[in-house]
Amino acid sequence: MDNKECIITVELGTNGVRVMAFNLRGESIGSMKGSYPTFHTQPDYSEQDPEQIFITMLYVLKNLLTEVIHPKHYNIVSICFSASMHSVLPIDQNGEPLGNAITWADNRGKREAIELNSSSLGKRIYNATGTPIHPMSPLIKIAWLSRNDRGRFVNTYKFLSIKSYIIQQLTGEYVLDYSLASATGLLNIHKASWEHDALAYAGIKADLLPELISVFASPGKLRKEYQKSLGLHESVKILIGSSDGCLATLGGGVWEEGKATITIEDSGAVRTVGKQVIQDEKQRFFNYLLWENYYVSGGPTNNGGIVFEWFTKQFGDFKGPFDIDHAMENLMREAATVSAGSEGLLFLPYLLGERAPIWNANARGNYFGINIKHEKQHFVRATIEGILYEVYSIGRMLQEHRRIDTLTVNGSFASIPLIAQMLADIFNKPVYTGSNPDSIARGAYLLSAIDLGIYKSLDEAARSIHLPITVKPQSSNHNVYQKYFPIFERLSTKLNEEFEAIANVQQEEYIKH
Known part of the structure; x- marks a missing residue:
């Protein structure tokens, strides 16, 4: 392959978009980011303007292309997307947003969540979908809209995620990858299809949701106007990619028994990978599908x-x-x-x-x-x-079900040396980190590299990650903690x-x- 070929990754994060470029050897050749606000208009509300996110994404992507990629005459092979989970954006039949997108941090559906969580139906839905019953879940958000914002609900043509909206703007297609769908509380992760009980509870049918596709699938070509404005050839492949959590785990090289990854950006999570879901009577864990029989299991925190x-x-x-x-x-x-x-x-x-x-x-x-x-x-x-x-x-809760011997940390907050040392001390485990904390972008690169045949499998791609920096725990501090x-x-x-x-x-x- 041509050394002047490159892969672009686009991460649609909670408070901003990060765009990175990698050559085919996996070396970073450039990155840029831009931010957008979250609106808290009422208690428990957390919303974002989808058009502002899209415009910010275009602006950052164009700047990286104009200032780094095009001047160095790189040929872009693919653009792979990642996004934060649990967002809901109702749109009308013209594709226009019906208000703002509701983010993962929105808690307006807490009454619905409490009611469902205490029922036998809630337990069945959790076991089928792997997503805890909580206001973060699109399942609960859509149910809340059905009961509390009926006008908006009945006028909805599709319930999208923020990433689905961005992809639709770029390509015209309404699609959602199985991985991000597995975080909605609406997908049966064992059958990889929309779950009937969850749809019925939310009050919707499957045609109100995007088409499900593989994390390696392309939703289509860029629209002509974006090919022109971004200076991209029509052959550039748009790869739908996965969720930020799953890609952070892949990009952190956490792919074996005894390993866990800690990601702390605005929010945070502790995750492991396995071929079986964690069965937990207390319904405390998420089990998200990355690809076929690979499940990313763990727990998220709002407060990172x-x-x-x-x-x-x-x-x-x-x-x-x-x-x-x-x-x-x-x-x-x-x-x-x-x-x-x-x-x-x-x-x-x-x-x-x-x-x-x-x-x-x-x-x-x-x-x-x-x-x-x-x-x-x-x-x-x-x-x-x-x-x-x-x-x-x-992490303690996760160790009831998974052995954890070592930790890999990533995310801009977790990778600060003081924070990495404190994590090692609190957990009393060695912590691995690298020179580049952005494992989400690294995971998106690896997906694209697998798609291009650079790696034969997720296993091989994950094992290509080497993190030389090790922080050892200090027992005296651990004893205090x-x-x-x-x-x-x-x-x-x-x-x-x-x-x-x-x-x-x-x-x-x-x-x-």
Whole structure:
């Protein structure tokens, strides 16, 4: 193959789009990113403007092509897409969005989720779909629209994910890959078809959803206008790709027993790969289908790097109004001056409710154990430790079903050296990381490389990942964390009644005003 050929990956993330280019040897030759906002117009609401996402994606892609790819005369072979999970966007028969897209972080369907979760139907749906019954799920979001926004519901021609909308804009086709579909709560992951019980609960038929296709499938060629505006040949293959979580696992090389990956960007997750789903009576795990009999199992947290970003915006020192990276670096340095355990200061990081392991959409953030000796730097470190305790709680839960000997970390937050060391200390396991934390893009590259015949299988592709940087745990710090973590864990459930009470007060106050 021509050394001047390349693969483009497009990641449609929670707060931004990342576009990367790789040569066929898997070496990064360029990357760019752009951001877009999330709107919280009411309590529990989390929405994004799909047209703004599409325009941002086009802008970032065009800039990378114009500034890096075209000047170096690279021939683009394929463009592979990844996206965050659980989004829902109703569109009309003309393909126009009916309002904003509802994101994974939206909790408006919590009553529906509680009702379904406590029923035998909910258990059947979970066992069939592998997706926990929670407001994050498109199953619950669509059911909520049916019951609470009837006008929008009855005028919907298709319920899309954000990625399906972007693909439709580019190619004209309504499609969804099996992998992303397996995170909707609507797909039977054992039969790889839409699940009847889930469709019936949501009040829809399968024709209201996109056509299901393989992660290696192409939905079609770019529309002529985008071929022209982007300077791309019609032969460029559009590869639908997979979800960000599945690709982060593949791109992290986590493909064997005893390995798990921790991803922390805005949100976070702990994941393993296996050929069997995890059967859990408490319905705490997701089991997402990557390809045929490969399942990515684990648990997600709502509250990852976005929580530290929130803290930084409130309490960081800024050189300029938008210089958040500088402010975060300064806070990390302050955190490093405090010993493990933050001298007894604990933080519950539930600013966006929580998914695994407590699955409580009403959960709220809380600092606990404050005394007169605590200073700003203690709050900084406690905030980070709270985020990582939550990740650890998912990992502990996962180890009830999977052996975990080593961890691979990825994502911009998890790959910070201080964070990687703290994860190693809390888990008491070696942590592997690499020079490039973007394993989602790496996973998308690997899918394209398999499609091109560079690798023969997912196994071979995953084993091509080498992560030379190893962080070893410090036993003294682990011992401290083992004393504080049980308190964190108990607080996360002991406050359930208070979480619900304050959520109800907020809702009442919103309605009143």
